[in-house]
Amino acid sequence: MLYKTISKANFKVFINEVIAGNVTIAPKMTDKDSEGNPVYQFQQVYAFDEIALNYTKTYSSLKNFFLPFKESLSTFQFDKNEWKQKIEYSIHPRVIVGVRACDINGLLKLDNVLMKGKYPSPYYVARRTNTFLIGLDHEPMADCFCQSLNSDEALHGFDLFLTDIGDKYFMQINSSKAFNLFKNVQINDIETEDEEKYIAEKKRIASLFKTRVAITGLSNLMDIEFESDVWKKWGDKCLSCGTCAMVCPTCYCFTVTESIDVSLKFALKEKVLYSCNLVDFAEVAGGHNFRPEPATRLKYRFYHQHRGFVESYDEPKCVGCNRCGIACPAGINPIDVIHDLRMEDVK
Amino acid sequence: MKVDMNIDVHHLTRVEGHGNIHINVKKGKLVDARWAVVETPRFFEAMLRGMSCEMAPILTARICGICSIGHALASLRAIENALGIDIPVIAKKIRLLAKHGETLQSHFLHLFFLAAPDYLNVGSVIPLVQSNRAVVEIALRLKRLANDMCDILAGRTTHPVSLCVGGVSRPPNKEDLHKLREQISERIPDAERTVELFKTIQVPDFIRETEYVSLKGEENYPWIGGKLVSTDGVLKNENDYLAMTNEYKEDFSTSKFTRLSRKSVAVGALARLNNNYNFLKAKDIAEEFGIKPLNHNPFMNNIAQLVECVHVMIESLELLDELLDEPMDEISSEYDIKEGEGVGAVEVPRGILYHHYLINKKGLVEKANCIIPTTQNNANIHYDLAELVEQAVNNGKQDTEVKKLCEMLVRAYDPCISCSVH
Amino acid sequence: MEYLGIELKKPKVSFFDFTCCEGCQLQIANKEDTLVDFLSLVEVVNFREISSEKKDHYEIAFIEGAISRQDEIERLEKIRKQAKLVVALGTCACYGGVNSLKKRFSVEDVVNEVYGHNPVETLPVKSVKEVVAVDFEIPGCPISKAEFESIILHLVLGTEFRFKKYPVCVECKQNLNHCLLDEGKICLGPITRAGCNAVCINGKLPCYGCRGPAEENNWPSLKQILTEKGFSPEQIDEKTSFFNSLTEVTKNES
Amino acid sequence: MSYEIPRENIAAEPFMAGPPDFNRKSRLMQTDKVYECMITNIVELTDMEKLFHLKIMDPGESRLFTFRPGQFLMLELPGFGEIPISISGSSAIRERIGLCIRKAGKVTNMLHKARIGTKVGVRGPFGTHFPLERMVGHNILLIAGGLGLAPLRAPIYWVNEHRSEYADVAIMYGTKRPKDILFDYQFDMWGKIYNYDIHLIVEEPDENWKGRVGLITELFNEVDIDPHRTYAIVCGPPVMFKFVCNHLNQVGIPMDRMFVTLERRMHCGMGKCCRCMVGSTFTCVDGPVMDYWTVMNLKEAI
């Protein structure tokens, strides 16, 4: 890691030049909620000024740039009874600007499964290695609990990471690709004053977290409270709509569908992101469903977040962004559910 | 030789909806010539009662699968007039472009799928896939463009989703608009080839003078709102549409009839062209076909549609250029629910369409009236048929020929029957 | 025709329309990209909207529209006798669709409202399955072109087509939309069967359930959510009854 | 001026060009590439089940495809779908992959319409296998219910091929009706040549049925089990293996000497789609073969 600073003016010049050369994705305001608060999403941008750098958090996560909601796994070309399979991994390089630490941590968790797992996914690897990530620190929102999950700071998994220290950014350079980009833009060495400001800013951000979720023992609690009424309570509200998994930065489960073109000359095998809350997630041929009730499915999502994933990778899958809680139409959020689970005698 | 003729076309094909033609000629004399709409009525005006006005455009779009965008726009205009809402300029342009997409979709569908088979002597477009592949491909490309245009601007071709009270609910994305612009330019040669194709067909020679009603253009060829005009010199405000339509009911038809200065009126592409020829951006094409106002050959409505297609393509390119130059942040206006009454007149593919609502202070529709172009054309079709049969019989034409002419005549109006018994 | 060495059939199909806007048939005529291939998969014997050919021999009858007059009932019964497979096409055919809004008033009232002193014949609206046995239903107002195509392919290939079991919200979120419930609107996406690619919500029009209920549809919970957001029963009812497609799940609660 | 980020071409990675080797995990390779196979023979076993013989067409890929009894593969029917199927045949024969498939849904119905010569794809092998090496010198109890005999055929072939290494082998097999019995043509051979003790039972006999009637657990009355020298392999629906394993437990066989196979919905075979997760275990990589102790301790396993 290399530590430098860059003036805000130079940063703008730099980003505009990045935009000129690459597909660039950044937070933008796209909607307003019923109270008039802005809603942000990651979208392609065409100029620095379009970027909402001081955004709070995006409604959907960054995940879909690495795990598209729909992705072609392969195609089959037919010629009489013969067929050939075709697979493509080619990804055009792109840059994502303004990524929060928790989202980078979300990607690191996906890396565990999809880059380092038993069978690394070439589709994911192609997207991940061709994405240039520029991180940016921010003040937590009232409902952010990433600090509880150790996700409020990203140590790797990005190319550049910036922290606002007044009229310049404190910058961590974490890849040779990133270093190469600065050959023509002026960046400065760290001075003592920068360092102090950086530490102060970090402390300030850390002190702003309002929401805490106690994680200690949660993995075992998932097992012990497997039959708890808490699941029924929240399960009754759950609409089995999958919204939570769609917006979550780390939910990665999927379904595979195949479709034949009307010409009968071509078939597509597609991966579609799924959610364990959906009714047929665990349904098998003949109609047997291993998790028929909403409550068992809702429980399973939490179980995977806080126990299943921990067993495999020694850390929870959740990064504490509370996107699922914000997006859930039924108002089910992890803060309340975990809180409920930890209490004794919950009705 | 005095002929007897009994022509009964039960459920005319290649039109939208169910209508019948009855012709009875005894000893060379016309006894009866009837255009009867037998479509089952749907009672939209009754259903609208008690519904929140915001739902009205969503419901009334379902009056017609082909011109759902037109219905939504007329409905929105009526509501916006009733509530005194002024919609942003950008929204107006987006709406007009969406409407242009619909006009292209409807006109090309009619020209290629419904009318052309008559001129090429086949039952439908399906055999043309084998025999006239090139024509079918042009047709499909042009329709595809129209479809894409509606999808990009209104969210969907049939039953639009992003047109809402106050403006539009979601702006089209500029990338799509760029692509659309390119696509339209690429399709202009296809439109030109279509013009060449239609120049080779023989349009039946038939004239029956009638009164043509449409919106009156002020600076442009008119599409959404404005004054109402007729070729017999009647000029009215949008709100006085009832004076333009004078609906009445005939027993043999479930769709109503209308009249103005004479026993019938005609609306549609030919009516628009007759009233607004000077604003046409494809005048050269009109001249190539020799249409000039006033043209009284109903079969020329097909040609007028083709001319309008070219006009619309040109105008769409201009509109797209304007949209691409502007930021799209202001796409809808805020409004308050209040009591009111409003009329919306919109030129849909088949002619002028009126929606009229009375809205109560809760924002619910109290009373609604919709008058559809085909309704306005029914009487004209009916009287044209009689005249056409008489002329044909006098010229010694036989049953099959007369029958085909009658069918072609009705199709030339591109009637939208289910629409007319909304 | 063969696919992977497996024999395929080329069914004779017919399209018939009843009380409706014919928008569903139009979706089929509007499949420009694939229309030519589609026409080689099936033999279209009746398609009045675009073709003058009329024949009485067909295996599959697609019925568009709701049923609202005696002559329609008779026509439909005749079709049922002829066809091996009757497919209801679109929300009107499957559930009655928007035509069912007529049910809020008496027949005399609606006739009088529209036709005054020249009454016409009409019946309370029925879906196709309320009149004859239906083998398969393709909901949607209008139907989704892509889904229709896939269903036809399944028919030709002789395999069962399965609708998505989950609700519209999945597709809504996959299109990166912001939830309309959160924008203060009534959206029925959470209880409506997916498969439309959330086309309405993509344009910010809430979902009113034209595709019928999803397999898991927690209406009591959604109703409570809407009520807590301050919507009145009338406001909620206006949306849930719009297409008459959700009555099955909403009727027992009041 | 503009900066362009250089492109990383993962196709250039060492193992991306060749065929994937599914026995070698943690290696970047074309995990979704199928081996093209020809259906070389189809045996109609019952109205619902057929045995398919597949041959991997490329000799290099055929050499890569080595499996252990109990593993499964993903069978691809292009345009219809990909499904997990246990390998039901000998792991010693390269030229022929045996799959016993029941008509159950979209892909399997279509497969039943396929003819000899139809080309399909496979990926695999995936999952855990029965620890047959550990069982050397012991008695083996092979217990199957219904279609459960299909995955059992692989260990049966293995034992046949290494018969002298194992002590007494018994097969207990139960089906609903006599006509559901699979592979009856092989029972004689297994009994006479390989000296297996074979016991059959059906729940609903027909008039020709002369054997035992009842649930599979009733067969325990006929079989002598030496709990200290016996390993059990149990395949069948969850209710069946639960009863059987409980019985074996009472007889005194340790739970970690009983092996069952689990079945769940699967879309990848590689521990990614999460569809087959039971509690926190992936049936596709941590299973499908598991000892009963592990299964007992899985949340929601049965």
Ligand SMILES: Cc1cc2nc3c(=O)[nH]c(=O)nc-3n(C[C@H](O)[C@H](O)[C@H](O)COP(=O)(O)OP(=O)(O)OC[C@H]3O[C@@H](n4cnc5c(N)ncnc54)[C@H](O)[C@@H]3O)c2cc1C
């Ligand atoms: C490890 C394992 C081994 C198996 N071995 C055999 C075998 O030897 N013989 C046999 O006949 N069957 C076997 N099955 C069951 C077989 O996979 C299903 O019958 C098959 O997937 C049904 O697919 P379908 O497309 O015909 O059914 P559909 O109901 O149309 O299924 C649609 C999709 O759902 C998934 N799915 C449905 N049921 C199952 C299921 N039980 N397991 C996994 N995915 C499912 C598949 O992805 C399938 O493509 C095995 C299953 C597993 C998990």
Ligand code: SF4
């Ligand atoms: S808070 Fe919710 S959305 Fe965010 S990582 Fe955790 S589970 Fe996913």
Ligand code: SF4
């Ligand atoms: S978003 Fe909420 S209602 Fe929807 S599945 Fe998730 S927890 Fe259930």
Ligand code: SF4
């Ligand atoms: S409720 Fe409607 S808007 Fe909200 S997620 Fe579901 S479908 Fe989308």
